[in-house]
Amino acid sequence: MKITQVKVRLFEMPMPKTFHPTWQPLPTTSARIHIVEVHTDEGIVGVGSGGVPVRWEVAGLFLMGQDPFDMDRHVAQLRSMAFFIGRPWPVEVALWDIIGQATGQPVYRLLGGGADKLKAYASTGELRGLEARVESAQQIVAEGFKALKLRFHSADVREDIRTLEAVRKAVGDDIDIMVDANWGWRIAPDLQPNRWDLKTAIAAAKEMERYGVYWLEEPLDAYDYDGLAELRSHLTTLRLAGAELNRGPEEIRTYLDKGCLDVYQPDCTFIGGISTARKIAAQVEAAGKVFSPHTWTNGVGMVANMHVAAASSGVPYIEFPYDPPNWTPETRDFIFAEPLRIDSEGYVHLPQKPGLGLELDEEKLKRYEQADTKRLI
Ligand SMILES: [Mg+2]
Numbered sequence: 241m242k243i244t245q246v247k248v249r250l251f252e253m254p255m256p257k258t259f260h261p262t263w264q265p266l267p268t269t270s271a272r273i274h275i276v277e278v279h280t281d282e283g284i285v286g287v288g289s290g291g292v293p294v295r296w297e298v299a300g301l302f303l304m305g306q307d308p309f310d311m312d313r314h315v316a317q318l319r320s321m322a323f324f325i326g327r328p329w330p331v332e333v334a335l336w337d338i339i340g341q342a343t344g345q346p347v348y349r350l351l352g353g354g355a356d357k358l359k360a361y362a363s364t365g366e367l368r369g370l371e372a373r374v375e376s377a378q379q380i381v382a383e384g385f386k387a388l389k390l391r392f393h394s395a396d397v398r399e400d401i402r403t404l405e406a407v408r409k410a411v412g413d414d415i416d417i418m419v420d421a422n423w424g425w426r427i428a429p430d431l432q433p434n435r436w437d438l439k440t441a442i443a444a445a446k447e448m449e450r451y452g453v454y455w456l457e458e459p460l461d462a463y464d465y466d467g468l469a470e471l472r473s474h475l476t477t478l479r480l481a482g483a484e485l486n487r488g489p490e491e492i493r494t495y496l497d498k499g500c501l502d503v504y505q506p507d508c509t510f511i512g513g514i515s516t517a518r519k520i521a522a523q524v525e526a527a528g529k530v531f532s533p534h535t536w537t538n539g540v541g542m543v544a545n546m547h548v549a550a551a552s553s554g555v556p557y558i559e560f561p562y563d564p565p566n567w568t569p570e571t572r573d574f575i576f577a578e579p580l581r582i583d584s585e586g587y588v589h590l591p592q593k594p595g596l597g598l599e600l601d602e603e604k605l606k607r608y609e610q611a612d613t614k615r616l617i
Contacts, residue, residue: 425461
């Protein structure tokens with residue numbers, strides 16, 4: 241089998257409600273999915289997405305005429321491309337989709353995974369007032385989720401603590417609550433002046449221990465290795481989580497060497513593809529730490545990370561981006577024939593078709609395809 245084309249397509253759907261995520265200063269009014277398609281001479285087309293859409297089609301320069309199964313070689317080439325142009329990892333995801341289709345197996349099974357479902361946590365994305373967040377948490381739990389993640393991003397962290405206290409009271413002690421401070425990386429950092437210093441992070445984390453928070457995510461800059469290690473040394477029950485957008489295994493090794501984190505969240509569409517994420521999951525497990533990948537890009541990126549998680553050991557939860565009414569499965573998966581949902585026990589099931597197992601809706605692809613694929617905003 242030979243690769244014949246690498247093509248990028250853009251799909252965009254106006255959202256019924258505006259979404260105000262904590263990690264960017266501007267609200268989101270439309271859902272956008274850049275897809276990279278890798279075509280082969282046998283008619284199999286692999287699909288990837290997630291990460292950041294930067295000239296993925298450049299990978300065609302060295303993939304053309306190559307065998308998609310020659311994975312280590314392609315990862316090395318893509319790593320070189322990542323160094324000069326930007327992260328091309330959805331292309332690697334598309335190669336795995338081809339391999340899965342060619343062999344008739346879901347990707348997670350090719351990677352050695354046996355679990356066909358993962359326990360999901362509802363990952364909210366907005367800051368809301370106390371009452372609105374309590375109501376949302378109650379709804380999330382009523383739908384079957386066993387865990388949910390709150391965002392801490394108010395100018396005064398005591399406001400977020402009050403919300404945490406109220407949510408804990410409302411959902412009870414059997415539900416795991418995670419907290420994401422979203423200070424690991426910034427979009428437009430000049431517009432986000434409330435970054436926590438180490439003392440604030442320690443004080444906030446100690447409060448979280450009082451409410452039995454499961455993990456605290458990204459309280460400090462992702463490259464503040466010493467700060468993270470010191471913060472972690474102050475904690476007894478609270479786990480520290482991070483590494484969602486890190487670049488490559490070297491940064492993960494530094495976290496492990498310095499004792500920065502308990503929960504490692506590399507996203508395969510940012511860190512080096514499914515191959516690299518799988519290796520990192522093993523590295524994390526061998527160090528006695530926990531792997532639980534970030535998934536929040538779009539539905540395709542989420543599914544790619546689900547395959548890695550299902551093939552990894554000891555993954556407690558998978559991130560399920562969910563903050564209705566402003567961020568819903570219908571928005572996240574708007575080009576899918578059916579959006580992914582949890583079952584009544586709070587599990588999300590791996591697609592069982594070969595490859596990533598995506599079923600894209602041809603009618604929606606036609607309706608939402610954009611002519612200018614270079615547009616980012
Ligand atoms: Mg996060």
